[in-house]
Amino acid sequence: MKTARRLLSYTGLIMLRMAVVLFLLSPLALAQTPIELSVDATDAPRRLFHARMVLPVSGGTLRLAYPKWIPGEHGPTGPIADLAGLRITAAGRALPWRRDPLDMNILLIEVPAGVSRIEIAYDFLSPPNAAGFSSGGSATTEMMVLSWNQVLLYPLGASPDSLSYRASLKVPSGWRFGTALPIERESGETIEFRPAPLTTLVDSPVIAGRYFKTLDLTPGGGPAHFVHLAADSRPALELPATLVTGYQHLVAETGALFGARHYRSYHFLVSLSDHVAHFGLEHHESSDDRMPEFALADEESRPLWATLLSHEMTHSWNGKYRRPAGLVTSDYQKPMDGELLWIYEGLTQYLGNILAPRSGLLTPEQYRQSLALDAAALDGTPGRSWRPLADTAVAAQLLYEARGDRENLRRGVDFYPEGDLIWLEADVIIRRESKGQRSLDDFCRRFHGGASGPPQVRAYTLADVIAELQAVQPYDWRGFFDQRVYRATDRAPLGGITGAGWRLVYREEPTAWLKSGESHNKTVDVRYSLGLELKEDGTISDVIAGSPADQAGMAPSGTLLAVNGRQFAARALRAAIKAAKDSTEPLELIVKDGEQYKTYRAQCHTGERYPDLERDPSVPDLLTTILSPRAPQ
Numbered sequence: 019m020k021t022a023r024r025l026l027s028y029t030g031l032i033m034l035r036m037a038v039v040l041f042l043l044s045p046l047a048l049a050q051t052p053i054e055l056s057v058d059a060t061d062a063p064r065r066l067f068h069a070r071m072v073l074p075v076s077g078g079t080l081r082l083a084y085p086k087w088i089p090g091e092h093g094p095t096g097p098i099a100d101l102a103g104l105r106i107t108a109a110g111r112a113l114p115w116r117r118d119p120l121d122m123n124i125l126l127i128e129v130p131a132g133v134s135r136i137e138i139a140y141d142f143l144s145p146p147n148a149a150g151f152s153s154g155g156s157a158t159t160e161m162m163v164l165s166w167n168q169v170l171l172y173p174l175g176a177s178p179d180s181l182s183y184r185a186s187l188k189v190p191s192g193w194r195f196g197t198a199l200p201i202e203r204e205s206g207e208t209i210e211f212r213p214a215p216l217t218t219l220v221d222s223p224v225i226a227g228r229y230f231k232t233l234d235l236t237p238g239g240g241p242a243h244f245v246h247l248a249a250d251s252r253p254a255l256e257l258p259a260t261l262v263t264g265y266q267h268l269v270a271e272t273g274a275l276f277g278a279r280h281y282r283s284y285h286f287l288v289s290l291s292d293h294v295a296h297f298g299l300e301h302h303e304s305s306d307d308r309m310p311e312f313a314l315a316d317e318e319s320r321p322l323w324a325t326l327l328s329h330e331m332t333h334s335w336n337g338k339y340r341r342p343a344g345l346v347t348s349d350y351q352k353p354m355d356g357e358l359l360w361i362y363e364g365l366t367q368y369l370g371n372i373l374a375p376r377s378g379l380l381t382p383e384q385y386r387q388s389l390a391l392d393a394a395a396l397d398g399t400p401g402r403s404w405r406p407l408a409d410t411a412v413a414a415q416l417l418y419e420a421r422g423d424r425e426n427l428r429r430g431v432d433f434y435p436e437g438d439l440i441w442l443e444a445d446v447i448i449r450r451e452s453k454g455q456r457s458l459d460d461f462c463r464r465f466h467g468g469a470s471g472p473p474q475v476r477a478y479t480l481a482d483v484i485a486e487l488q489a490v491q492p493y494d495w496r497g498f499f500d501q502r503v504y505r506a507t508d509r510a511p512l513g514g515i516t517g518a519g520w521r522l523v524y525r526e527e528p529t530a531w532l533k534s535g536e537s538h539n540k541t542v543d544v545r546y547s548l549g550l551e552l553k554e555d556g557t558i559s560d561v562i563a564g565s566p567a568d569q570a571g572m573a574p575s576g577t578l579l580a581v582n583g584r585q586f587a588a589r590a591l592r593a594a595i596k597a598a599k600d601s602t603e604p605l606e607l608i609v610k611d612g613e614q615y616k617t618y619r620a621q622c623h624t625g626e627r628y629p630d631l632e633r634d635p636s637v638p639d640l641l642t643t644i645l646s647p648r649a650p651q
Contacts, residue, residue, distance in 0.1 A: 052184040052213045057169050059226070060190050060207070062162040065144040065155075069169040070137065077131035081174040082138075085167040085220065085350035086123045088152065090300045090337070092345075092356050093415030097153035097168060098123050100143040108133045123351065124174060142169050146293070151418075152223075152306065154295030161193075161227030161248035163289055163306060167220045167350065178216040178349055185219060186210045195226035196246025198285045198303035218473075220350070221301045221338075225287040231255045235266045242283040243269045247314075249290035254311045260378070261314060267377035268328055270649035272335075275369070275459055277467040280339040280474065286327055290314065298326045300333030302473040310538075318534050324379040329370030335466040336366050343477040359411035360503055361483060364437010368445075369462070371438060375645040382645050386520070386631040387531035392435040393522050394546060394629035396510035400563040401429040406506045407436050423574035426562050440502050442514030442644075447498075448491040449640055450517065459648070461490045518641035521634050524627040526596070532628055542588045546627040547595050548605070548620060552578060556586040558609070570604075570620040576611030592626060599625030 054072040061068065086096040106113045106127055113136065118124035129136065144162075148155040152165045164187065172181055188208045189195055199222035200212040214222070227248030235243040245265055249255050265286070273279065285304040292311050299306040307330055313323045342362055344355025356362075371389070374380040380388075396402070410417060411433040418431060445458035465478075465486045484495045502511045512522060524546055528536075536543060541559070542552040549565020552558055556578040561567050578586045581594045582605060594605055604619035633639065 052182040053172075055166075055170055055183050055185045055219075056188075057164065057186070058188045059162060059164060060188055062144070062157045062190060062226075063159040065146060065157045067142040067144060067164070067169055068139075069142060070139045071171065072135055072137050073173070075129050075133060075136050077129050077133060080127045080129050080136075081118075082125045082127065082171040083174040083349070083351050084123045084125070084171055087347065087350050087352065087354055088165075088167055089221070089345075090333070091151045091418075092354065092359065093418060094353070095151055095153050096123060096350070097145075100145065100153075100168070101140055102143055103139070103141040105139045106136060107139075108136045121351070125171065138171065148293055148295045150295050151297055152295070152299060154297075156294055158250055158291050158293045160229060160250045161225070161289060161291060161294075162189075163248075163287065163294070163308070164224040164226070165220075165306075166223065170216075170219070172216055172350075174349070174351065176349075178220070181216040182213050183216055183219050184211070184213045187224060189226045190228075193226045193228055194230040194232075195224055196230075196232060196244065196248075196285055196287055197224040198222045198281075198283060198301070199224065221473075222304060223287060223299075223301065223306050225289060225306075229255055233257075233262055233265070235262075235269050241279055241281065243285075244283070245286040245288060247288045247290060250293070250311050254290045254315050256315050261320065264324075264377050264379040265327065267647070267649065267651055268331065268373060268379065270651070271373050271376045271647065272331060274648035275373070275462050276335050277463045278470040279334075280471060281334060282472055284331070284334065286331070288314075288327075298330040300330045300337055302334055302338040305330030305333070319538055321380055321384050321531070322534055322538055324384075325370050325374045328373040328377065328379065329366055332366045332369045332373065335462070336369065337362050339474065340466050340476050340478055343479055346475060346477045356411050356414045357408060358480060359414055360407055360433040360437040360440070361480075363411075363431075364433050365441050367434045367438040368441035372644055376647045378647075378651070382642060384531055385645060386641070387529040389438075389515070390522060390529070390629040390631045391532060391535075393439060393510055393512055393515060394524075396432060396436050396439065397512065397522070398545065398562060399426050399429060399432070399510075401425075401427045402432075402506065402510070403508050404506055405429045406504055407433060407440075407502065408504045410436075423560050425560060436510065439511050439514055440499075443502075443511055443517060444487070444495075444498070444514075445644060446514050446517040446640055447493060448487075449643075451491050451493060456490055457644075461487055464490065515631065515641075516634065517637070518644065519634050519637040519639040520631045520641055523630055523632040525630050526626045526628070528626075528628040529630050536588075542591065544591065544595060544626075546629060547624050548591075548622045550578075554588060566605075566620040566622040567607075567618070570607070570618040572607070572609065572618050572620070573611075576609045576616075578607060579610050579615075580606075580608040582606050595622060596626050598622050 051074040056070045058068040084098045086094045088095050106115055113127055115125050115127045144157045145155055156163045191207055202210045202212045225246055225248050229249045229252045231247045233245040247255055281303040287304055287306050289308040290311050294308050296308050307326050309323050313319050342358035347354055375382050375385045410429050414431055449457050487495045540554045544550050545562050549562035549567040551560040558574050558576055560574045561572050580586055581591050584590050598605055604621050607618045609616050
């Protein structure tokens with residue numbers, strides 16, 4: 019018996035040792051030693067980033083992944099095609115590599131026995147064009163935004179939460195920077211960051227530039243909130259004091275709405291350039307907010323961008339802390355299920371939009387004019403008769419990249435503006451059914467609040483959302499969402515507008531909001547009369563199905579040259595539409611399409627029509643209540 023016991027103990031010891039060896043060779047063990055990542059961005063003005071990684075490895079086949087599915091971009095947008103100059107070495111010897119033929123974002127490297135670390139060097143080629151998300155233009159001669167996922171690889175099979183990266187960044191001489199990523203030390207132009215999980219690194223971009231400014235929105239308070247601005251010129255950084263006050267109010271209003279903060283500090287990373295992609299991308303402790311160069315300095319443009327920061331900050335609660343289960347994946351290669359984007363983005367759109375007037379970043383009138391344009395566009399979208407809203411969410415990765423022409427037939431990423439309308443209606447229902455005792459604010463505190471602390475993710479399902487809404491106000495919420503989200507409907511969900519005491523109307527004069535949008539975008543919008551969307555040079559961007567232009571045979575191609583024998587100009591077109599109201603004669607439109615010149619005759623006799631909201635005195639004005647500040651100002 020003693021011999022048998024000894025044999026078993028020796029066997030157990032051998033097995034334990036083997037387990038330890040296997041653990042040390044596993045991706046999990048590799049995660050215990052930080053991966054070194056150094057990025058030299060001194061060539062950022064030439065749109066070149068030079069990266070170097072040092073990885074602990076063991077012998078055998080190493081599979082390295084370049085992040086494909088980027089959180090917040092809702093699609094496989096990782097720009098692997100812009101990774102260049104790849105060189106892999108071990109102890110000074112080059113190691114061959116090959117690409118997985120079925121997944122272009124995975125590289126396979128044969129590591130010789132006895133090799134414990136390899137070095138990888140490569141470049142990232144930042145594109146000059148401003149289209150797209152973070153894979154679009156992110157650097158100019160004067161500023162840059164570094165998204166870490168674009169300049170790193172990671173061992174496939176290890177959880178991003180378990181992998182530790184020790185990152186450093188060298189910026190051009192004289193440039194300053196901002197980021198939520200904790201800093202260990204600075205030396206000259208080099209910033210060394212504290213070791214962080216890959217999840218945190220990817221979630222913490224860096225903005226830097228020659229013309230740079232940082233605003234402390236909560237001096238002496240906690241947690242800290244900052245706005246970091248990088249611009250292509252110094253004048254673009256000149257912000258009015260009222261705007262800074264609005265951002266301070268935004269911080270206070272988010273606190274009043276959610277009742278908790280799930281971050282250590284928060285950083286708005288604001289790019290001001292005409293040569294980077296214009297969008298917003300949420301992160302847990304920061305947001306990547308990109309606007310035209312003078313978007314904040316110019317008084318007319320400023321309101322058009324007022325909801326960008328409020329939308330992206332809201333995502334810290336709705337999207338980062340609370341996240342649909344289909345968007346919580348084990349690594350950056352797994353496809354995401356976007357079915358609940360009408361909550362992730364739609365609810366954020368609603369909350370971000372109402373937080374702007376609550377904070378003083380928009381006036382209630384500007385909010386209403388913007389809401390009217392979205393409501394009218396959705397109500398006049400023929401594509402909604404075949405495509406339910408849920409499908410625009412499921413197909414988001416396709417629709418983000420879809421062309422603009424015929425969008426009214428195809429539908430776009432309507433889960434943003436239509437989600438806004440749906441959640442407005444949900445808010446109105448709660449207020450009405452509770453006789454003003456409760457609102458969607460109560461749902462936000464229950465669902466997104468809890469205890470303040472560092473970033474974490476709590477996944478949810480539609481059933482979870484319905485249960486919380488039911489706890490706030492009993493109602494047939496499942497039937498409510500089924501009708502508006504999962505079924506195709508001919509008309510937009512305008513119940514929130516009418517239930518809040520307003521109605522969608524069409525006026526003969528464009529609103530100030532529409533005029534500002536046309537001026538900024540260099541467009542002409544006569545969708546609700548003639549049925550055309552045009553660029554200011556007459557290029558036809560889209561034709562609304564069923565409109566006079568569509569019935570006349572026009573298509574979204576070519577350039578409108580003349581209206582009723584007069585050279586095209588926005589003023590001439592509008593004058594012709596106005597005059598046609600009291601006439602039986604069609605509008606004569608001459609279009610150059612390729613090498614052909616064609617004449618179309620459109621029976622357009624409605625006069626000018628531009629959407630706006632009008633007060634309905636028979637219904638209590640809940641909308642004004644919804645837009646009122648919650649925090650002391």
